Amino acid sequence: MHDRTLSLQADDLSLLTDLYELTMAACYVGEGIDQRPASFELFTRDLPPHWGYLIAMGLAQVLAYLEQLHFTPTQIAALQASGVFTHVPDRFWSLLAEARFTGDVWAVPEGTAIFANEPLLRIEAPLWQAQLVETYLLNIVNYQTLVATRTARIRDVAGPTATLLEFGTRRAFGPQASLLAALAALAAGMNGTSNVLAALKLEERPQGTMAHALVMAIATLAGGEDDAFAAFHRYFPQATLLIDTYDPIAAAQRLAAQLAAGNPNLKGVRLDSGDLASLSRQVRALLPGVRILASGDLDEWEIEKLLTAGACIDGYGIGTRLVTGYPVNGVYKLVEIDGIPVMKESNQKMTYPGRKQIFRCLDPYRDRLGLATESPLAGETPLLQPVMCQGQRLAEFEHRFPGTIAAIQERTATSVAQLPAAIRRLSHPATAPVTLSAALDALIQKTQHSP
Structure with a gap:
């Protein structure tokens, strides 16, 4: 695989990842949990300084990547020759050889205004697949969302x-x-x-x-x-x-x-x-x-x-x-494994457990972060939409939310126009009030470990 030019081809994308995505996948295989259903959500903990909102972007490249995900014999041989994976089980290699993304994806349409701690997308897939795609998804979504x-x-x-x-x-x-x-x-x-x-x-x-x-x-x-x-x-x-x-x-x-x-x-x-x-x-x-x-x-x-x-x-x-500029610091965190909600409890890096939905109300403008199983209240619209099922794109999403440049431009303009002036201003902008649903709050209390 020697290539000092580091030219990028479509087949290379499976290896365009951080090492720990692969080592964790190998560990999951060894422990016999690689096929357990898992849910990860991509979100930002904080907005960049002086920004009151984000515009979600990058979904088209995410879906193309997931559709094409595979490992070639040459790539597998290069991994084996690296010396990193000497002790992994043989089944890890057969898993890579047969790799295809078979999960589901939920996402907000590109051009949608979004705020801190709200998921831009959610991956629901076998644990090893959902883990493996983290790096590429963050690379794509963080940068395009910054520019957008x-x-x-x-x-x-x-x-x-x-x-x-x-x-x-x-x-x-x-x-x-x-x-x-x-x-x-x-x-x-x-x-x-x-x-x-x-x-x-x-x-x-x-x-x-x-x-x-x-x-x-x-x-x-x-x-x-x-x-x-x-x-x-x-x-x-x-x-x-x-x-x-x-x-x-x-x-x-x-x-x-x-x-x-x-x-x-x-x-x-x-x-x-x-x-x-x-x-x-x-x-x-x-x-x-x-x-x-x-x-x-x-x-x-x-x-x-x-x-x-x-x-x-x-x-x-x-x-x-x-x-260039201050980055959009999106993160990708496990929120559910084998149907069991999980949360990170680290100081200043706590995450919310469970699969979630964003419910938006325009009058007055506010968001409610709830569980994916909840229904919208009067005046609310759920933002996260199903875009892929069992590794296949859903035509219904493309029909409702076309991915053409003109359509995304229109969604962006509408999203920004709907924002209150205080959120749009450049100096000391406000951000949208985001409340937690009673069900999500109860799940946090239930999931959190007692000190």
Whole structure:
């Protein structure tokens, strides 16, 4: 399996896991409990600082992974040669050779607002399977939920008509992360991505402008900045021009003269540095009919400052701060084994026992965390939906909650619009009141060990 490039293929995903998922599975086999039914839930204990909500994302990749889960003979041989599994029972290897995910999945639809301690998804499967998938599920859901939530916050601040473009590929945590970031950003409300591979795979049109290098190269060789603009428009008519390589106001003045002379190609300009609020107002005065795109380490906080300062900006290119930042610290915990509710009781890391359901009420906005066996009260809607049964996707879920980018965008926009203003604000946001049902509270008391 030697591959110093660490290129990732579909067959590799079963091994894209932490070692202890496999060692625990081997232990379960040795103890004869690997096939016991188990339930694990994925949730966050706390929201990232200054965030009042999360937008769930990543379910599509979770389901694809579970459908394709298997181990090849080469992978099994590599595990055997590692020296880690010398003492495991032989049945562990036959289990891997025949591995397929046969469990059930419950999840909130992508684009749904969610809060701390509420499960984004639940896996119900034989113990070894439910354990094995932990690492990949957290990897997928945590990162896409991070990008989706930041996108939703940026869209909420920028407004519904602003153009938002995802420019984060060069700052994302690796090539695969850049693709997932582009997907999550588009699904949560971005208008486009500069990531060509992601865009074409998603049957979207890649979007972008130009870099300072083109302006400097052609200006140096051909005589000036205007030559660079003219050259780019020869091949990409009406493309947005980056005007701050040298003096953005001087560039805007010359472009205004060209516009007055009948230049049909000038439709948009981009500002990437300096006092964006002041520069955008000056450029707007010079080019009143031309769209202005801003970029340069922007996020929801910076966009709010720009709007407060009266910036004249029609769209934003968002990169570094969209695809990086404080993580969504999702965890994946056992809540039931062989029908017996269990809970973690560690200080500050306690979990709630049993399979759960989120019941949401919109008026007033509140959530009730209860047991999966409970029914909604008047005005409540259960958020966790069955999405996979015995390893097979449920067509009913896809029919009710389509997984297209447009559908998820609409769900995200609706979810955010339903949130109270106090939860949506950037400074010191509130979070939704989440109460525990009487049945869940009683189960906690029953399950908790006495000191």
